[in-house]
Amino acid sequence: MSFSLATWNINSVRLRIGLIEDFLNTHKVDVLCLQEIKCQNDQFPTKAFQKMGYEHVAVHGQKGYHGVATVSKHPILESHSKDYCEMGDSRHICTTHNFGDEKIDLHNFYVPAGGDEADPKTNPKFDHKLKFLDEMRQLKSVTSGKNSVLVGDLNIAPLENDVWSHKQLLKVVSHTPIETETLTEILDGGDWRDLIRQHVPADEKLFTWWSYRSRDWKVNDRGRRLDHIWSAPGIAKSLQKIEVIREARDWVKPSDHVPVIARFKL
DNA sequence: ATGACGGATCTAATCCGA
Numbered sequence: 123m124s125f126s127l128a129t130w131n132i133n134s135v136r137l138r139i140g141l142i143e144d145f146l147n148t149h150k151v152d153v154l155c156l157q158e159i160k161c162q163n164d165q166f167p168t169k170a171f172q173k174m175g176y177e178h179v180a181v182h183g184q185k186g187y188h189g190v191a192t193v194s195k196h197p198i199l200e201s202h203s204k205d206y207c208e209m210g211d212s213r214h215i216c217t218t219h220n221f222g223d224e225k226i227d228l229h230n231f232y233v234p235a236g237g238d239e240a241d242p243k244t245n246p247k248f249d250h251k252l253k254f255l256d257e258m259r260q261l262k263s264v265t266s267g268k269n270s271v272l273v274g275d276l277n278i279a280p281l282e283n284d285v286w287s288h289k290q291l292l293k294v295v296s297h298t299p300i301e302t303e304t305l306t307e308i309l310d311g312g313d314w315r316d317l318i319r320q321h322v323p324a325d326e327k328l329f330t331w332w333s334y335r336s337r338d339w340k341v342n343d344r345g346r347r348l349d350h351i352w353s354a355p356g357i358a359k360s361l362q363k364i365e366v367i368r369e370a371r372d373w374v375k376p377s378d379h380v381p382v383i384a385r386f387k388l
Numbered sequence: 389a390t391g392a393c394g395g396a397t398c399t400a401a402t403c404c405g406a
Contacts, residue, residue, distance in 0.1 A: 133405085134395060158405085160396065186396050187404075235406045277406065290390075296406055333406075334393040344390055348406080378394085378405085 123222050123388040124362075127153040129273040129349055131232070131331075131379035135159040135191065139167045141373055146174050149367065151383055152195050153219065157232040157275045159189035166191060184212040190230050190274070192217045199225065206254050213254075222388035224269065226357065229261065231274035236295045248295060251277070255304045262312045263354035272314065272352040275379060278305045281319070283327045284347035296346055315358035317351045317384055322364065331379045332371055339371055351384045362387045 128151045132138050135156060146154065154176065159166065166181045176193040180201040183189040189212045192198070199218040206213055213232045218225055234254055237247030263270050280302045282288040291297040309316060322328050329345025336344060351364070362385045370380040 137395075158395090235404085237404095238406085286390085294390085294406080331406080333391065334395095335391040336393085337391085342390080346406080375394095 125219075125221050125386045125388060126151040126383060127155065127228070127271070127273065127351075128381045128383045129155045129157070129230070129275075129351060130381040131157040131275040131349060131377060133158050133160070133377040133379070135189075136161055136165065136167060138375065138377060139170050141370075141376070143170070143174060144373070145367070145370065145381060146176075149365070149381070149383060153217075153228065154193050155228070155230040155273050156191045156193075157189075157230070158187075159183055159191050160186060161189060180215055180217050182212045182215040184210075188212050188232055190215045190232050192228065192230050194219065196220060206257050207250060209250070221269075221357070221386075227265070227268060227270040229270060229272040229274075231258075231272065231276060233258075233275065233277045235277050236301075238295065240293060240295050240298045240300070251295075252300065252304070255301070255308065258308050259311055261308065261314075263314045263352070264356070269354035269356050271354075271357060273350065275348055276305065276350050277348050278302060279346040279348055280305045280309075281324055281347075283324060284329070286327070286329070286342070286344040286346070291346075296348065309352065313355065314352040315355055317353055317358060317361050318347070318364050318366075318382065320358060320361060320364075322366075328366065330366060330382055334378050349379055349382050351382060353384075357386070360386045360388055 236251035242249035332339035
């Protein structure tokens with residue numbers, strides 16, 4: 123038995139449905155978790171996913187901004203969303219899937235970016251990000267005996283080799299100590315495993331996002347690892363491999379994030 | 389210089405991303 127999932131901040135699902143089709147045709151996965159779909163529920167291209175065999179769809183969209191969706195080839199047994207910080211943003215959806223003989227909860231997150239200034243007193247967006255993270259401390263990798271997986275754009279690059287220059291990004295939102303320490307506390311406190319770093323050693327640079335603002339993203343390779351796949355210890359044991367689809371950053375009209383795949387052997 | 393592009397929206401100029 124096997125199980126595979128991918129996470130991808132798509133930066134508009136309607137604009138990039140063609141890229142998603144190309145991706146799913148070349149990289150077979152059971153479940154795809156999308157962030158920043160930037161559309162309302164009724165604008166989600168459900169039919170396109172159904173044509174590709176992803177008949178089970180859970181969407182939590184909103185107009186213009188944010189929005190998350192999880193699509194699956196196999197049944198989604200349940201789904202719900204939590205309104206973190208009670209701001210009405212669509213930044214979370216949890217779906218329940220069969221994983222071999224067991225059931226798992228799959229949390230799909232789009233954590234707030236946090237704005238420019240890394241000071242919660244002067245920057246409300248950074249304050250929102252920190253409060254959102256504080257609420258995430260409640261997430262445990264095992265609840266009532268059920269194992270969980272947590273994926274998404276967490277908008278934090280926690281380790282030194284998750285950014286192109288640790289020194290130069292220490293004051294840049296996404297890699298400040300308050301953010302990286304809090305994310306580590308959520309990880310450890312919930313007994314989560316960082317599956318991407320379980321597969322790729324922490325002394326290797328690894329990125330999943332490169333800014334649109336650079337003329338050529340490859341020249342200096344100034345990226346960050348903002349997208350994550352975490353799981354309960356019991357699931358981490360069956361991880362077979364992680365694939366970061368770096369070439370997706372070079373596709374026509376790309377997202378600024380690339381897909382990350384986790385494959386499990388059960 | 390990190391670097392100045394790219395998405396959605398009240399289709400023009402503005403907000404937002406990180």
